[in-house]
Amino acid sequence: MVAEDFVGTVRSYVESTDVEPLRREEYAVFERLGLPTVRHEEWKYTNLLPRLTPALQIPTSTSHAEVDETIRQATERFGFTAHQIVLVNGVLAPSLSSLPDGVTVVPSLTSASPRDAELIHAASASRSQDHAIAALGAALAPNVVVVRVAKDTALTMPLHVVRVIDARNGAPLTSTRMVVDVEEFASVDIIDTVTTIGESATFSPNVLDITVHPEAKASWTLVVDDTQASANISYATAHVHRSAVFTSNTFCLGGGFVRNDLVIRLVGQQAEAYLNGLSVLHDAEFADNHTVVDHAVPHCHSDELYKGVYDGTSTGVFNGKIFVRKDAQKTLAYQSNRSLLLSSGANINAKPQLEIFADDVKCSHGATMGQLDDEAMFYLRSRGIGENDARAILTYAFAADIIERVSNAEVRTYLTARLAERLGSEMLSA
């Protein structure tokens, strides 16, 4: 019932407002696939149904020319030196945003430049058509953020996409869609954060499509640090061409329900992909990271490290797939997933997966689940450090290693502080 009501809400939105044909097509894909259930292999450990409360509504405002003080404050908590793009419930807030050249926020395809429209269409066409929630996100997104980094240019500052979900009046069902095109020899760093204001439930399926052209470089850092009532889903696809480098950093430092799908296709030789992830959860939080690294051509390299710290009754899910296609010889692919379980109510479900169709490759994966080392705890305690602090220090050491992989110093500082705060040790915060 819940699922049908949810689909009904989306359907009436898509049919009633003047939603464009492309979004209707995306909706058709969603409707055809249906909402995933735990019977679906990719959603085996992830149950969406409890998150689809009947209260969810699709916000209808199409402009946020003026924003109130609370929203402004919410965008200021990061303070990164960056080009800031603020989206409130998926719609651009121009007064808080500073868009550099090449970045446009497109409210509709008809008003988009032909090149932007072409990019958006191409992104929809190239995305895998088997993910219902990605199609849902693309159908719902009121705006599309188009980032085009011209050939041979490097943006001096990172782009910071600040997503604010306003859940003060009602439970918003909203999404953000981004299309990023990094041309040859160009480079860009994108920081993507999500913040909910208000305590109502939210449901936010977001879609990101990145193309990294030959010899270009791109990084995407996603920070989900959200309320217990929030549900954030992200579906990101990256096509990495010859000698290009793509790095993703996925942080989950809070949120009632988080699901991240990251699909990286290495389609040009010598392409490289680095995937880093960290989830630090407590209470009844839930985070699910699904990654796919598809080695379609020879001589590519991928390296993946995901860590998780689970306290309270939180649940972590990790599914990492590495595909090596038939002709992708000389592939180097590594994957590692490490989890720390801190409490007896916590759960971890991991499925590191290799599918290899070429023989001259070096692929490995490893997964470990365990607890803090008793001897290390004893060492710290014997030096007069209290149990909580000792646990926090060791957990911090375990987790910080992922933060260190982020190239932007301000982001590192922010994440380090948030991690210390989250581990609840005054010693670390000081």
Place this chain on the structure above:
Amino acid sequence: MATETTVLDDVVGSDYKWGFTTDVEQETLPKGLDENVVRFISAKKEEPEWMLEWRLKAFRRWQAMKEPTWANVVYPKIDFQDIIYWAAPKPKKELSSLDEVDPELLATFEKLGIPLNEQKVLAGVAVDAVFDSVSVKTTFQKALADKGVIFCPISEAIRTHPELVQKYIGSVVPPTDNYYAALNSAVFSDGSFVYIPKGVRCPMELSTYFRINARNTGQFERTLIIAEEGSYVSYLEGCTAPQRDEHQLHAAVVELVAMADAEIKYSTVQNWYPGDKDGKGGIYNFVTKRGLCEGARSKISWTQVETGSAITWKYPSVILKGESSVGEFYSVAVTNNHQQADTGTKMYHLGRNTRSRIVSKGISAGMSQNSYRGLVNVGRNAVNARNFSQCDSLLIGDTCGAHTFPYLEVSHPSATVEHEATTSKIGEDILFYCNQRGIGTEEAVALIVNGYVRDVINQLPMEFAVEAQKLLAISLEGSVG
């Protein structure tokens, strides 16, 4: 031609000539499956009423079930009405005429250099041979009976030890467990039954030899092993089937129960006919194997060498219920030509201080696909559970595939679960090194493969380790160069 006879004779001993006491009026039932077939099989076996009821219940559940499709294997849909569910050997003369269609098997044995002949010589191995649907003969009955060990065809056990069978059958693999287990529960024709009494160390290796001989038949055997407190048994099964163009189905169920301090070691050398070079024919091996470590400090160890079958689909599992119980899984799966294997294990940690170890070595060659699929589940109460898994894949040639699907589910913070997997090929430098020293490429590959699978082969009883090594070499023949 006495080849088939020789094989069987060797397996079952010289008593064979009079071995078939069952007076079968017809060799096979017509193709197809309905309630009457289930009733027929049950009546043939002179089973008590409860057994028939049990079968019928499973059959009705099976009818309502759907064929699973999640495995990483591709095959045409099986027509379950196109299979013969009952085939019993006729007297010896008839068998001789069937022999002639079995050149592959004969050749294989010759190549092995250890025909089954040798199994007889290997003193201390008691053999139960299941030929198509019926158990032919169990050797060494007396020596075992002295110790109180029961080792007999399950059909006989149903008649002679109904209380034991009724208590344990379906207790580890319920009839409704999965599609093929339900099918097996409805139509299983024979299999082995082993009961080791309290404190007894089984004096010899027990062994079952399975053979599908007749055309169009499926083999549905059921094995039940119960090890009482403090007992020990090592059990080995081997399988072969003749060369045929059509696919044949083998859907077995194996249940193991280990009480406190008991240990069951179950080894399989599976060499069903894998189909020819173009993927024509071969056995579909869809098997459910599960052991229950019921008592404290009990241990169940699965060792498997899988070289045959067109499709292998099996996950020998251990439910670690008893405190400090141990589950082990050692596997070598070799696929060549068009073979497909989706195999692995499941370890359910329920009790405190339970430990499990998984070592899986996959080798793919030719056009084959080889998947490891495993589950390690640590339950809410499994304090200090410990698991280590290692899954390695070796690829020979660029047209095969190796896949790993490990599922790790942990719900207790004191658990330590480790999984590692690697995929690689045989290095050209290593081959060159061997060639330089006068070792041909094919021999070199055999040498390297044997080193690679050593961890697993070492777990096999010695006699079978030799056989397994040679089998590996044969399976991979022609895959290099």
